[in-house]
Amino acid sequence: MSNENNKTVLSIKDLKVDFETATGTVNAVRGVNIHVEAGETVAIVGESGSGKSQTMMAAMGLLASNGRTQGEVIYEDRNILGLPVGQLNKVRGEKITMIFQEPMTSLDPLYTIGRQLAEPMVVHGGLSWKAARAKALDLLRLVNIPEPERKIKAYPYEMSGGQRQRVMIAMALANDPDVLIADEPTTALDVTTQAQILDLLRDLQKRLGMAVIFITHDLGIVRRISDRVYVMKTGDVVESGDTQKIFTQPEHPYTKMLLDAEPTGHKPPVPESAPVLLEAQKVEVEFELDTGFLQPKHVLRAVDNISFSLRKGQTLGIVGESGSGKSTLGRAILNLLPAGGRVVFHGKQISGLDRNAMRALRKDMQLIFQDPFGSLSPRMTVGQIISEGLLVHEPSLSAQDRDARACQALEEVSLDPVMRNRYPHEFSGGQRQRIAIARTMVLKPEFVVLDEPTSALDRTIQKQVVELLRDLQKAHELTYLFISHDLAVVRALSDTVMVMQGGKVVEAGPADAIFEDPKQDYTKELVGAAMLTQQHMMETA
Amino acid sequence: MHRYVLGRLLSAIPTLFLIVTISFFLIRIAPGGPFDLERPLEAKVMENLNKIYHLDEPLWNQYLLYLKSIAQLDFGPSFYFRDFSINELFAQSLPISIQLGLSALCLALFVGGTLGVIAALRQNQATDYTVMAAATLGVTIPNFVVAPILTLILGVWLGWLPVGGWNGGAFVNVILPVVTLALPQVAVVARLTRGSMIEALRSNHVRTARAYGLTGYMVIVVHALRGAILPVVSYLGPAAAALLTGSVVIETIFGIPGIGRYFVQGALNRDYTLVMGTVVVVACFVILFNLIVDLLYALLDPRVRYD
Numbered sequence: 001m002s003n004e005n006n007k008t009v010l011s012i013k014d015l016k017v018d019f020e021t022a023t024g025t026v027n028a029v030r031g032v033n034i035h036v037e038a039g040e041t042v043a044i045v046g047e048s049g050s051g052k053s054q055t056m057m058a059a060m061g062l063l064a065s066n067g068r069t070q071g072e073v074i075y076e077d078r079n080i081l082g083l084p085v086g087q088l089n090k091v092r093g094e095k096i097t098m099i100f101q102e103p104m105t106s107l108d109p110l111y112t113i114g115r116q117l118a119e120p121m122v123v124h125g126g127l128s129w130k131a132a133r134a135k136a137l138d139l140l141r142l143v144n145i146p147e148p149e150r151k152i153k154a155y156p157y158e159m160s161g162g163q164r165q166r167v168m169i170a171m172a173l174a175n176d177p178d179v180l181i182a183d184e185p186t187t188a189l190d191v192t193t194q195a196q197i198l199d200l201l202r203d204l205q206k207r208l209g210m211a212v213i214f215i216t217h218d219l220g221i222v223r224r225i226s227d228r229v230y231v232m233k234t235g236d237v238v239e240s241g242d243t244q245k246i247f248t249q250p251e252h253p254y255t256k257m258l259l260d261a262e263p264t265g266h267k268p269p270v271p272e273s274a275p276v277l278l279e280a281q282k283v284e285v286e287f288e289l290d291t292g293f294l295q296p297k298h299v300l301r302a303v304d305n306i307s308f309s310l311r312k313g314q315t316l317g318i319v320g321e322s323g324s325g326k327s328t329l330g331r332a333i334l335n336l337l338p339a340g341g342r343v344v345f346h347g348k349q350i351s352g353l354d355r356n357a358m359r360a361l362r363k364d365m366q367l368i369f370q371d372p373f374g375s376l377s378p379r380m381t382v383g384q385i386i387s388e389g390l391l392v393h394e395p396s397l398s399a400q401d402r403d404a405r406a407c408q409a410l411e412e413v414s415l416d417p418v419m420r421n422r423y424p425h426e427f428s429g430g431q432r433q434r435i436a437i438a439r440t441m442v443l444k445p446e447f448v449v450l451d452e453p454t455s456a457l458d459r460t461i462q463k464q465v466v467e468l469l470r471d472l473q474k475a476h477e478l479t480y481l482f483i484s485h486d487l488a489v490v491r492a493l494s495d496t497v498m499v500m501q502g503g504k505v506v507e508a509g510p511a512d513a514i515f516e517d518p519k520q521d522y523t524k525e526l527v528g529a530a531m532l533t534q535q536h537m538m539e540t541a
Numbered sequence: 542m543h544r545y546v547l548g549r550l551l552s553a554i555p556t557l558f559l560i561v562t563i564s565f566f567l568i569r570i571a572p573g574g575p576f577d578l579e580r581p582l583e584a585k586v587m588e589n590l591n592k593i594y595h596l597d598e599p600l601w602n603q604y605l606l607y608l609k610s611i612a613q614l615d616f617g618p619s620f621y622f623r624d625f626s627i628n629e630l631f632a633q634s635l636p637i638s639i640q641l642g643l644s645a646l647c648l649a650l651f652v653g654g655t656l657g658v659i660a661a662l663r664q665n666q667a668t669d670y671t672v673m674a675a676a677t678l679g680v681t682i683p684n685f686v687v688a689p690i691l692t693l694i695l696g697v698w699l700g701w702l703p704v705g706g707w708n709g710g711a712f713v714n715v716i717l718p719v720v721t722l723a724l725p726q727v728a729v730v731a732r733l734t735r736g737s738m739i740e741a742l743r744s745n746h747v748r749t750a751r752a753y754g755l756t757g758y759m760v761i762v763v764h765a766l767r768g769a770i771l772p773v774v775s776y777l778g779p780a781a782a783a784l785l786t787g788s789v790v791i792e793t794i795f796g797i798p799g800i801g802r803y804f805v806q807g808a809l810n811r812d813y814t815l816v817m818g819t820v821v822v823v824a825c826f827v828i829l830f831n832l833i834v835d836l837l838y839a840l841l842d843p844r845v846r847y848d
Contacts, residue, residue: 060752061751062748062751062752064743065664085757088754089754089755089756090754091754092751092752092753092754093752093753093754093755094754097752097753098749098752098753100745100748100749100752102745105744105745105746106745106746106748106749107746107749108746108747108749108750108764108768109746109768109842109843109844110767110768110841110842110843111763111764112843119750119753119755119759120753120754120755123753123754123755123756123759124754155843155844157843157844168749171749171753
């Protein structure tokens with residue numbers, strides 16, 4: 001690993017960050033040493049709660065008001081940590097700039113893009129508003145915003161997430177900074193947009209030569225763009241070194257665990273003789289968009305003419321970016337929203353059945369949601385949440401029997417049955433998702449729609465949940481419809497994969513064929529963007 | 542935009558029509574009439590009066606007559622202040638009430654807004670607690686308590702300000718009533734501003750402004766306050782109505798010839814036309830202020846468009 005030298009532009013020394021909370025002091029960062037050289041890209045990687053963002057927030061004087069710092073942040077031979085705001089403002093926004101995780105909210109909704117881009121240039125560069133505006137236009141061109149003359153007058157709400165993130169990058173570059181701190185800049189974006197933003201950042205760094213500190217939880221991104229890596233865990237840097245070395249010879253067990261957390265493996269195929277469980281024919285969902293009084297209705301085809309069939313024990317992975325209609329398809333299959341076409345389950349047509357007729361079938365067709373925080377009632381114990389479905393579907397069970405079934409379900413998802421008397425807020429995200437899975441499994445379903453079940457979880461937790469889903473499928477011969485934008489997870493779990501875009505199927509086929517030999521341009525772009533090909537090459541190399 | 546404003550003004554007509562209709566019949570349900578004095582008038586005099594004021598005609602007819610005159614912006618003659626028409630009464634008193642109310646509103650916005658911003662910037666510190674405690678006091682102490690106390694201190698003991706009278710709206714005469722009227726609104730505006738300002742200061746785009754080293758003024762006023770002021774703007778409509786109607790007590794205490802006292806006198810004396818007149822005037826102001834609020838909202842927030 002490289003040590004500090006005369007090329008070092010920013011150096012964080014023994015930085016500690018504490019938060020005073022009502023329940024005591026939280027040590028978010030516990031003595032971290034990080035430095036970055038001119039023209040270098042350094043990644044800080046870690047899971048949620050590792051203190052990676054707070055380290056950089058503290059360095060920039062952006063902590064919440066209950067945050068306390070100790071240590072040094074050296075920029076140009078001067079400690080900038082704890083400087084008065086007036087002096088700190090001579091550095092931040094000019095020499096050290098930041099891009100944030102939330103492109104949708106990081107720009108002020110009340111001002112035009114042009115005005116917001118101009119502000120730092122007027123404040124730091126001493127430009128007139130007119131000159132700053134002219135330069136803002138150049139910057140928009142630099143970050144490849146289409147129609148910059150028009151977009152400079154646009155408000156943030158008129159732009160997509162990817163475009164807003166480009167604007168943020170333009171803002172970061174406005175004063176020709178020495179260091180650019182990017183805090184999870186692509187996490188909230190679709191994979192293809194993510195790839196474009198990363199390419200843009202890399203290209204701009206090459207041309208402009210600034211140092212980049214890249215905070216992320218995504219190892220794929222680390223491998224793709226960084227020269228050096230710091231691995232953080234619960235407020236400490238546990239390992240650091242050249243990217244190549246970290247990936248090939250990790251030393252710390254946590255680093256190994258992180259690397260190992262990339263979902264791998266394949267699903268064993270289902271025998272040809274397995275019976276067809278579910279068949280969807282030409283499923284269509286249309287939404288009427290509200291365009292105003294007496295205006296012609298605008299119809300959005302969220303799901304357009306989709307057919308597939310699933311044999312017992314199979315998993316169909318549905319991938320696509322946000323707005324592709326994948327979740328809508330999942331709900332249409334379960335008859336949770338009005339849809340055209342035909343869905344046949346166990347040889348019986350279920351499309352068009354009313355609520356009461358569907359209720360008997362609901363036991364066999366279940367749904368697991370993405371958000372493990374919002375989908376469990378905060379006012380019920382875990383035991384009540386899990387056994388609630390039994391009240392409807394197996395009313396003959398006694399309270400004791402229901403409790404026993406809840407215990408059994410909890411054991412099945414590797415949670416201690418003693419926990420059934422606790423409330424959801426006492427559990428972590430991963431544990432909550434296990435509870436959600438237990439709630440589904442207690443009914444012994446045959447078919448489960450999994451709507452992004454792992455997207456809100458850290459990679460290591462995600463891997464455990466994937467393993468759990470796999471085990472449950474094997475044990476109960478479950479049939480899954482697995483919806484995700486995460487191609488690595490889909491690949492690890494699915495027999496067949498369907499790629500969706502704008503409500504239509506772009507490409508469908510066996511998982512390996514789709515990922516290794518994509519035929520359609522969009523699939524190629526998606527797979528390339530997800531960096532699976534690169535990963536695959538490294539695996540086989 | 543023009544179409545939107547025109548539409549809103551046109552839609553005020555049915556609203557006003559409903560208000561006029563309901564209040565016309567409500568006040569007639571109340572027992573007694575404008576000429577029922579403690580000592581009854583002679584039957585002949587009563588008959589004449591009723592005839593002059595069309596009170597002998599069927600109620601339905603009276604209603605139509607009233608609608609007809611109000612459509613010509615004629616609020617009719619006053620029953621109690623004889624020799625005066627309602628229009629004449631309002632011509633004298635309404636400007637005074639408007640001046641009083643608007644002054645109080647501006648004062649409340651300025652002082653309340655400033656206090657709210659200061660409290661938000663010093664959240665959970667002594668300054669914040671002091672401002673909020675003062676705001677609670679401002680809301681809870683009724684103005685008929687505040688007014689005499691202020692008059693006593695500033696008018697009687699110190700002799701700095703006159704204790705009452707309007708004096709054509711002279712500055713010294715205006716101070717006490719405006720301050721008293723504004724106090725509760727100052728408190729509400731301060732609370733509203735503080736709450737939304739705290740939220741705004743925590744928002745991601747304000748963090749961006751900080752991270753880019755913008756000046757304190759740009760961070761606090763340009764980026765945080767503009768968004769934070771929106772809930773306060775929404776409150777302007779009800780506040781304006783409260784200030785117009787709330788001036789009854791203030792006008793009585795300070796002896797100001799505004800329209801406030803007509804609410805009371807009109808209702809107590811069954812001065813039908815006076816009551817109707819005040820109701821219509823207040824309704825017009827509420828409608829107008831709500832329209833102004835909506836337009837102001839669109840001006841501040843580009844996401845709101847009326848096309």
